Amino acid sequence: MTGFPTGLLFDDALAIVREVAAQHRLENETLALSRTHGRVLAAELRAPLALPPFDNSAMDGFAVRHADLRDAQVSLHLAGEQYAGRAFGIQVGEGECVRITTGAPMPAGADTVVIKENAQSEGDRIVVPGETSFGANVRKAGEDVAVGDLVLHAGQMLTPPRVSLAASLGVPSLAVARKPTVAVFTSGDELVEPGLSLAPGEIYDSNRELLMGLLRADGLEPTAWPRLPDDPRAVEIALRDAACAFDLVITCGAVSAGEKDHIPAVLEQFGQIHFWKVRMKPGMPLLFGSMDQARVLGLPGNPVSVFATYLSLGRALVDGLQGRSEPRAVERAQLVAPIDKAHPRREFMRAQVFCDDHGVLRADPNPAVGSHRLRAVADSNALIVVPDGPQRLAAGEVVEVLRYA
Ligand SMILES: Nc1nc2c(c(=O)[nH]1)N[C@H]1C(S)=C(S)[C@@H](COP(=O)(O)OP(=O)(O)OC[C@H]3O[C@@H](n4cnc5c(N)ncnc54)[C@H](O)[C@@H]3O)O[C@H]1N2
Numbered sequence: 334m335t336g337f338p339t340g341l342l343f344d345d346a347l348a349i350v351r352e353v354a355a356q357h358r359l360e361n362e363t364l365a366l367s368r369t370h371g372r373v374l375a376a377e378l379r380a381p382l383a384l385p386p387f388d389n390s391a392m393d394g395f396a397v398r399h400a401d402l403r404d405a406q407v408s409l410h411l412a413g414e415q416y417a418g419r420a421f422g423i424q425v426g427e428g429e430c431v432r433i434t435t436g437a438p439m440p441a442g443a444d445t446v447v448i449k450e451n452a453q454s455e456g457d458r459i460v461v462p463g464e465t466s467f468g469a470n471v472r473k474a475g476e477d478v479a480v481g482d483l484v485l486h487a488g489q490m491l492t493p494p495r496v497s498l499a500a501s502l503g504v505p506s507l508a509v510a511r512k513p514t515v516a517v518f519t520s521g522d523e524l525v526e527p528g529l530s531l532a533p534g535e536i537y538d539s540n541r542e543l544l545m546g547l548l549r550a551d552g553l554e555p556t557a558w559p560r561l562p563d564d565p566r567a568v569e570i571a572l573r574d575a576a577c578a579f580d581l582v583i584t585c586g587a588v589s590a591g592e593k594d595h596i597p598a599v600l601e602q603f604g605q606i607h608f609w610k611v612r613m614k615p616g617m618p619l620l621f622g623s624m625d626q627a628r629v630l631g632l633p634g635n636p637v638s639v640f641a642t643y644l645s646l647g648r649a650l651v652d653g654l655q656g657r658s659e660p661r662a663v664e665r666a667q668l669v670a671p672i673d674k675a676h677p678r679r680e681f682m683r684a685q686v687f688c689d690d691h692g693v694l695r696a697d698p699n700p701a702v703g704s705h706r707l708r709a710v711a712d713s714n715a716l717i718v719v720p721d722g723p724q725r726l727a728a729g730e731v732v733e734v735l736r737y738a
């Protein structure tokens with residue numbers, strides 16, 4: 334098998350994933366706001382109106398003319414009431430005030446609000462303190478957003494505040510990238526569904542739950558396919574079937590050098606390999622290609638390899654297919670203990686990340702070695718990204734961390 338890059342540096346693999354994803358960016362769809370949460374925005378949004386749309390009161394109280402507040406105590410005639418809702422068109426004249434509630438439009442003539450707690454009612458007169466600053470408790474039209482402001486950018490993830498901002502501008506729907514449909518395969522004759530009994534040599538399938546959970550946490554609705562047996566014909570039929578119906582096919586296992594590792598050959602014969610094998614640990618045998626209408630990500634079978642390759646590269650593929658240009662947050666933490674790495678591959682090392690008493694983010698590496706040791710992932714909350722090349726990192730050095738819990 335030749336004709337494709339192999340043994341790549343992690344960054345080169347990431348660049349290929351991003352490039353292929355960009356070439357297969359999914360089409361847009363316009364959705365009602367309530368369905369856009371967690372989606373990637375496909376077109377910028379400019380404000381069709383100002384926020385606030387009109388001058389309004391920030392507090393419950395009385396709208397007054399600041400020019401009337403000449404003495405320590407001022408008695409004003411109560412000319413009307415303006416509650417939050419339609420503007421009544423009240424005019425506040427000299428020596429007058431209007432009862433007002435939070436969010437109510439400022440009546441014409443008034444420029445300042447005296448809060449209710451500082452005013453006294455005396456029949457149809459209201460006594461207010463003169464020491465109120467001009468414009469107090471008034472929220473000015475456009476102070477948050479001006480008409481025409483660029484408020485949301487294409488490629489941004491729609492967080493609840495962003496969807497809410499669109500709602501506050503009266504926008505009922507947004508163009509977003511379609512979410513990739515994903516088929517998830519586990520493979521191996523040794524695998525058994527939890528709940529069934531194990532014969533000697535068999536183990537329970539843990540990767541399916543791992544992958545389904547990771548994908549769901551990223552807002553996708555993956556489909557779990559029946560487990561693949563270690564049979565090349567069955568692998569071929571299932572992958573070709575999925576590849577013509579899904580945007581993304583994710584497999585785990587059967588991508589390294591064993592006699593039963595059929596996925597690379599099937600991908601090469603019926604599709605195209607973009608790369609195979611990345612200089613990373615765990616996850617070295619990672620396979621990436623295309624088949625029919627699908628991108629195919631062949632994750633190595635060891636559970637920690639599945640986890641690290643999905644978080645570091647699989648997620649970049651999912652983001653890229655949706656045109657997400659907003660980078661995910663990069664976090665850094667100080668090492669609690671030294672790391673001595675002799676091999677040249679980039680390593681993703683399990684760790685507990687916490688904020689210490691001085692507000693410093695710290696990472697305590699988990700000593701577990703081996704990509705079969707899933708428990709150490711469950712006990713940890715982050716992966717430390719140990720850079721390419723042999724590394725001797727002292728305690729206190731700053732490393733990049735990928736937090737997942
Ligand atoms: N001669 C070589 N042997 C191996 C190499 C290599 O380069 N040359 N690479 C090693 C590395 S690194 C990894 S990682 C694994 C990856 O192998 P595969 O992707 O072919 O995966 P399998 O052999 O099918 O499985 C590996 C391991 O993971 C267990 N597994 C698989 N699927 C599941 C699942 N759904 N749930 C739980 N556990 C699963 C499987 O039983 C194996 O123990 O290869 C090394 N070998």
Ligand code: MOO
Nearest residue numbers: 615616617638704
């Ligand atoms: O690189 Mo493999 O993914 O460690 O066990």
